[in-house]
Amino acid sequence: MSSESERAVLGTLIFKPNYLDSVDIDESLFSTPLNKKVFSLISTIWETDRPEEIPLAVLNDRLMDGTRSDYVGNLTTGLQSYSLDRFTQCVNEVRRAKELRLIAAALDKELRLEVKTGNPDHEAWERIFRKIDALRTIESKGSDPVLRRLSEIDPQPILWAWPNRIPRGKLSLIVGDPGLGKSFLCVDLAARISTGRMWPDLSERSAIGSVLLLTAEDGLADTVVVRAAAAGADLSKLIVLEGITKKGEARTFNLGKDLPILERVIKDTPDLSAIFIDPISAYLGDLDSHKNAEVRGLLAPLSALAERANVSIIGVSHLNKSTASEKAVYRVMGSLSFVAAARACWGVIIDPEDPDQERRLLVPVKTNLSVKPTSLGFRIIDGRLEYESQPVRIDANEAFSSKxxxxxxxxxxxxxxxxxxxxxxxxxxxxxxxxxxxxxxxxxxxxxxxxxxxxxxxxxxxxxxxxxxxxxxxxxx
The missing domain is CATH 1.10.10.10 (Winged helix-like DNA-binding domain superfamily/Winged helix DNA-binding domain)
Incomplete structure (x- = not known):
């Protein structure tokens, strides 16, 4: 609890250094020399420059140790809230943890003294037990429940990027076998958002916004740009995150440790509406995509970021080879946590009734927030995706069945x-x-x-x- 609370305090101060003027806190509250140093640097930068945010690059430079830069960057990963109330709560947890350490140290000293004398008397044992009771009291204080009455929460409408299909501020998935047009579908959606075009199933235009693309499988010059131009996109509003550079060395973006950088990109692009990650498996780093706990640990902060920024995050994934289950949700590659975390999951399949095997179907696999969404048919013609005008009635489980x-x-x-x-x-x-x-x-x-x-x-x-x-x-x- 102590280390998590300390990280939350430092991570929040990076984004909200002005909280230092509202809460009484000093470096003595922190348990490690590194955390003490990070806090001291944040305080110094705030007192000197009064910035809206603490620049990570400046913080890293002043630490003067390249091996610690990832640690500083990861302080902001997974933060659920930057509110002053939440920050104050974390500071109180850190303060209680300090009291706990002091009592533990005193207890250790008392025990060592009594053991050294060889025969602790009744009063000595009473002192030890009182310290143990105090220790337990402080420890329980650090585990307070976080409660909130529903009556205190203002209801909010669900916001949509693509009405009734792709929600804003949520994680969605597009899944299907290789070569069926998932990437074409993403480019088409990005093009509609970038230009405010009509949605294929509605007489309603998309809100115009920028789109961030993370694409690991298609070439930018010969594929992504060509498809986006064919789809009629405003290319100036499509932004590609090609990777991360550090000290002149480039590497692949990593969802596990680079969310603070992604959040910075979002803040630097005020009209950003959607982020496409194609495929999401290419950006997991060393994470095992088949382990539920690891996947949940990665997707929870990603979903929280989508909600904070009110941005649609759409991940692309493949299907597994299993035909044992008749449930479409079990056909998504990797851990079931991918589908569990997504608020909408759409599958792309070939229409088995099409003799030319050219017709694709976009079918709802999971839609927590939608109201009876229909499937849509589409084809890829002359390098662009074209939807059919009428919806398709087909159940996802039927579409993905082993038959x-x-x-x-x-x-x-x-x-x-x-x-x-x-x-x-x-x-x-x-x-x-x-x-x-x-x-x-x-x-x-x-x-x-x-x-x-x-x-x-x-x-x-x-x-x-x-x-x-x-x-x-x-x-x-």
């Missing part, structure tokens, strides 16, 4: 293989290796070869045998 799995899996494999072979003949071993890394079953690839008109060639014998696949003339055009 459709074989047909859908073949369709996904067919699209994937066609894209791979567009570059020319490919070694079958290389194809299978890449397919395994991307979750495309090799057995299914063999099944779709005839449909694609794949030409299979073999050269050599024995250990020198080499097999290649290439598209027939019709598919290659």
């Amino acid at each position: 459709r799995e074989d047909r859908e899996q073949r369709s996904v494999a067919e699209s994937w293989l066609r894209e791979i072979l567009q570059a020319g003949p490919q070694d079958v071993k290389d194809i299978m290796k890449q397919a395994k890394s991307e979750g495309v079953p090799g057995s299914t690839l063999y099944k779709v070869c005839d449909r694609l008109g794949v030409i299979k060639r073999r050269q050599g014998f024995g250990q020198f045998k080499n097999s290649t696949w290439e598209l027939g003339m019709r598919e290659a055009q």
Whole structure:
């Protein structure tokens, strides 16, 4: 409790240093030399410059120890509130923890003294027990419940980026197998937000705003910009977070430790409406995406940030290979905590009834805040996404059921293989290796070869045998 409260106090002071004028606090309350030093630096910067926020770069420089920069940055991660009331509560917890340390030290001294004398008398034991009672009292004070009456909370309407589909201030997910157009869908949504265009299912325009893109799989120059332009986006309002630089070295953005940087980006972009993270698995760092506790620990502060900033955060994810469950929510890759944390989850599938396998369906997998949302059909035509005018009536569990799995899996494999072979003949071993890394079953690839008109060639014998696949003339055009 002590270390968490100290971190909350220091993290809040980074964003709200003016609280130093409202609450009596000094460095003696902190338990570690590092926290004492950070507090002292914050106090000095506040007294000298009176900034609205403490610049992290300045704080890091004055610490004069690069190994501590991540620690300072992480002080602001996971803060649920910057309010003065919450700050005061944390300061009181730190103050009680200090009292606890003092009593513990006194108790330790008393015990050592009595043990040294070899035969503590009755009065000595009474003193020890009184100190233990005081210790317990202080410890219980540090665990006060946080209570709030509902009558004290003003009701607020749910705000929407895309009405009844993508809420503002919440985390949402878009899930589906590779190659079905999830990234196209994100670019289309970003384009509508950037220009204030009509939503495909409503006679209502989007509020105009900027959009932040985190994209780990598509090239910016040859894919993202091209698709955004084709979608009619205002490119000046689409911002890409390419990574993080530190002392001249670049690295990938990490949701676990870089939320303070993301919050800074949000504050520096006042009209920011949405953030797309495609795919979310690329920004987890060393976190195990299959462990519920780790995923919850990461998504809770991300969801809190979305709510504080009133920004829609949309993560993109793939599906797992399991067909054992008929529930769509269990098909999302990784821990169930991803779906649990999201207030809306939308699935993208191929319409198994479409003979050309070109029609996609956007189906509601989970919608906590929506009122009976419908599915939507769309196609990707000439490098842009085009919606159908009429809604589609299909249940997500039906759409993701194992009865459709074989047909859908073949369709996904067919699209994937066609894209791979567009570059020319490919070694079958290389194809299978890449397919395994991307979750495309090799057995299914063999099944779709005839449909694609794949030409299979073999050269050599024995250990020198080499097999290649290439598209027939019709598919290659």
